[in-house]
Amino acid sequence: MTVEKSPLYGGEANRRITIRDLRTAKERGERWPMLTAYDMYTAEIFDQAGIPVLLVGDSAGNNVYAHTDTIPVTIEEMMPLARAVVRSAKRALVVCDLPFGSYQIGSEQALATSIQVMKETGVQAVKLEGGLPAVDSVHRIVEAGIPVMAHVGFTPQSVNAIGGYRVQGRGAQGEDLLTAALALEKAGAFSIVLEMVAADVAAEITKRLSIPVIGIGAGPDCDAQVLVWQDMAGMRSGAMPRFVKAYGDLRAGLTSAAKAFAEDVTTGQFPGEEHTYR
Numbered sequence: 373m374t375v376e377k378s379p380l381y382g383g384e385a386n387r388r389i390t391i392r393d394l395r396t397a398k399e400r401g402e403r404w405p406m407l408t409a410y411d412m413y414t415a416e417i418f419d420q421a422g423i424p425v426l427l428v429g430d431s432a433g434n435n436v437y438a439h440t441d442t443i444p445v446t447i448e449e450m451m452p453l454a455r456a457v458v459r460s461a462k463r464a465l466v467v468c469d470l471p472f473g474s475y476q477i478g479s480e481q482a483l484a485t486s487i488q489v490m491k492e493t494g495v496q497a498v499k500l501e502g503g504l505p506a507v508d509s510v511h512r513i514v515e516a517g518i519p520v521m522a523h524v525g526f527t528p529q530s531v532n533a534i535g536g537y538r539v540q541g542r543g544a545q546g547e548d549l550l551t552a553a554l555a556l557e558k559a560g561a562f563s564i565v566l567e568m569v570a571a572d573v574a575a576e577i578t579k580r581l582s583i584p585v586i587g588i589g590a591g592p593d594c595d596a597q598v599l600v601w602q603d604m605a606g607m608r609s610g611a612m613p614r615f616v617k618a619y620g621d622l623r624a625g626l627t628s629a630a631k632a633f634a635e636d637v638t639t640g641q642f643p644g645e646e647h648t649y650r
């Protein structure tokens with residue numbers, strides 16, 4: 373597959389990716405990557421590396437704010453991160469997750485929060501979790517002119533209701549997931565994340581939907597794949613979910629840099645003459 377003429381990778385190199393570009397990519401069968409970003413350098417680096425979509429995820433809860441999960445994250449905590457990512461990425465389409473509690477009360481609250489995020493951060497789209505119960509909110513937000521990325525399957529904001537980090541869509545549940553995905557597309561979502569979904573179900577949903585389907589732990593047949601950047605780069609400690617692949621070892625790199633700095637300071641090797649004003 374040649375992608376040089378794709379708006380995602382070639383095309384007019386000096387404009388931001390649009391939701392139309394993502395739709396076109398699906399029509400052409402072009403796969404694309406999405407990464408989370410929560411700050412300036414990661415946004416700048418991933419943007420320049422050609423990642424077409426950056427997600428300011430509420431996974432900031434357990435990757436920035438040192439919570440155990442995403443549930444405590446607030447809109448006040450999300451917006452500064454989103455602003456930093458928007459200011460740092462020139463090409464990528466930036467999506468901001470709506471955190472738990474900022475849209476579940478109803479479509480009125482969902483729309484009000486989405487408007488606030490769009491006005492105060494400069495992101496190009498919002499994302500929210502949920503199947504059929506979220507359809508009305510998606511519809512209202514889209515009607516207001518705000519692109520919405522949907523998110524079904526394992527939805528981390530509902531981890532307590534689901535009862536753990538469990539694969540979704542196995543057996544009879546698969547049909548419900550397809551029904552929800554079709555309803556979210558009909559409500560106007562421009563794309564949909566499938567998280568921890570059995571691969572055959574994810575493949576069927578990807579085939580049946582016209583909008584891009586973005587997988588995380590949803591097998592190889594989705595239109596796009598997303599990972600949390602600290603997982604992708606080997607920054608995170610501890611056991612990784614099965615769906616993660618680490619493409620770097622940043623944790624080891626930063627650890628050895630910090631140890632070398634400490635060693636140099638304790639032994640008096642740093643600062644040297646070249647780092648010193650006379």
Ligand SMILES: Nc1nc(=O)c2c([nH]1)NC[C@@H]1CN(c3ccc(C(=O)N[C@@H](CCC(=O)O)C(=O)O)cc3)CN21
Nearest residue numbers: 431434435442528536537538600602603612613614615
């Ligand atoms: N760093 C990070 N990566 C993520 O993918 C991620 C976040 N944070 N935060 C928000 C949600 C939470 N996610 C998670 C968290 C844990 C598992 C997990 O422990 N998975 C195990 C299965 C555990 C079980 O069966 O109970 C696995 O091996 O896949 C999966 C997804 C995905 N998202």
Ligand SMILES: CC(C)C(=O)C(=O)O
Nearest residue numbers: 408429430431469565
């Ligand atoms: C993993 C992605 C899809 C997400 O919702 C997040 O990072 O918050």
Ligand SMILES: [Mg+2]
Nearest residue numbers: 429430431469
């Ligand atoms: Mg999220």
